Amino acid sequence: MSSIAYVNGVFTPLEDARVSILDRGFLFADGVYEVAAVIDGRLVDNPAHLARLERSLKELQLESPVSMAAIVEIEGALVARNGVREGLVYLQITRGVADRDFSFPKNVTPTLVAFAQKTTILAAPAAETGVKVATVPDLRWARRDIKSIALLAQVLAKQAATEAGCQEAWMVDADGFVTEGSSSTAFIITKAGAIVTRPNSEAILPGCTRRAVMALAAEQGLTVEERPFGVAEAQEAAEAFLTSASNLVLPIVEIDGRPIGAGRPGERAKRLRALYLEFARATAG
Numbered sequence: 001m002s003s004i005a006y007v008n009g010v011f012t013p014l015e016d017a018r019v020s021i022l023d024r025g026f027l028f029a030d031g032v033y034e035v036a037a038v039i040d041g042r043l044v045d046n047p048a049h050l051a052r053l054e055r056s057l058k059e060l061q062l063e064s065p066v067s068m069a070a071i072v073e074i075e076g077a078l079v080a081r082n083g084v085r086e087g088l089v090y091l092q093i094t095r096g097v098a099d100r101d102f103s104f105p106k107n108v109t110p111t112l113v114a115f116a117q118k119t120t121i122l123a124a125p126a127a128e129t130g131v132k133v134a135t136v137p138d139l140r141w142a143r144r145d146i147k148s149i150a151l152l153a154q155v156l157a158k159q160a161a162t163e164a165g166c167q168e169a170w171m172v173d174a175d176g177f178v179t180e181g182s183s184s185t186a187f188i189i190t191k192a193g194a195i196v197t198r199p200n201s202e203a204i205l206p207g208c209t210r211r212a213v214m215a216l217a218a219e220q221g222l223t224v225e226e227r228p229f230g231v232a233e234a235q236e237a238a239e240a241f242l243t244s245a246s247n248l249v250l251p252i253v254e255i256d257g258r259p260i261g262a263g264r265p266g267e268r269a270k271r272l273r274a275l276y277l278e279f280a281r282a283t284a285g
């Protein structure tokens with residue numbers, strides 16, 4: 001059975017889902033997006049994703065064509081109509097279709113598209129094996145806090161990682177500090193047991209999974225430090241892990257060919273994954 005997508009008010013088979021070549025998302029990457037996980041047929045931490053969507057829209061003076069409540073309805077309909085028990089929902093809002101002109105067009109309705117995908121999240125093999133990371137220079141613009149659909153630097157980063165036999169890229173700023181993964185937040189755990197991640201700023205996306213994992217860690221009495229860290233410190237760390245809506249929490253076992261800790265998923269990263277899963281299942285809606 002073909003999957004069902006949503007385009008500007010219409011649910012349609014994915015292969016028929018179309019936008020104009022004049023859509024500003026296509027021409028200028030003038031738009032924003034969100035990705036939320038689906039577990040047990042319910043959306044994980046979705047209020048946090050919608051709050052970030054509203055913030056991204058506001059920063060770009062973009063207006064959603066429908067209310068946030070209507071977006072929740074659309075997401076729920078995509079999950080139900082596609083029979084997704086485990087996977088994700090992707091949604092994107094662009095400034096709409098207009099003659100090509102860099103400045104904002106007037107009287108144009110933004111484009112809203114969304115689709116659902118079945119993926120393996122809970123029993124992901126990477127949770128057992130851990131993932132390998134390659135570091136690359138961070139080539140992105142200065143407003144990485146906005147979840148922009150302009151993802152070319154992340155595409156190049158992930159491709160470089162793939163070619164190096166790795167599953168994720170960590171992007172490194174001009175001062176030698178890790179900003180984040182190409183599509184995930186970067187964490188290390190020091191030998192003293194502190195969980196370290198870069199503070200939110202315009203340099204990184206404020207991860208929804210990051211926020212929840214930090215709160216869960218603090219509840220467990222674990223030390224959480226928000227500060228930048230470099231590649232050498234990460235390679236010397238006891239453990240490392242990444243967080244994202246699509247992968248939840250995944251242990252990292254290697255950075256640029258150097259094993260992290262024993263080169264196997266660390267116990268604390270595994271524990272944080274289990275805690276996040278519990279939270280996700282208990283709060284999904």
Ligand code: PDD
Nearest residue numbers: 035182183184185205207208209244245
């Ligand atoms: N990416 N940093 C970047 C650059 C990201 O693209 C993402 C998510 C994250 C993690 O954010 P969250 O925990 O809210 O998913 C951090 C999504 C999953 C994607 O682009 O597919």
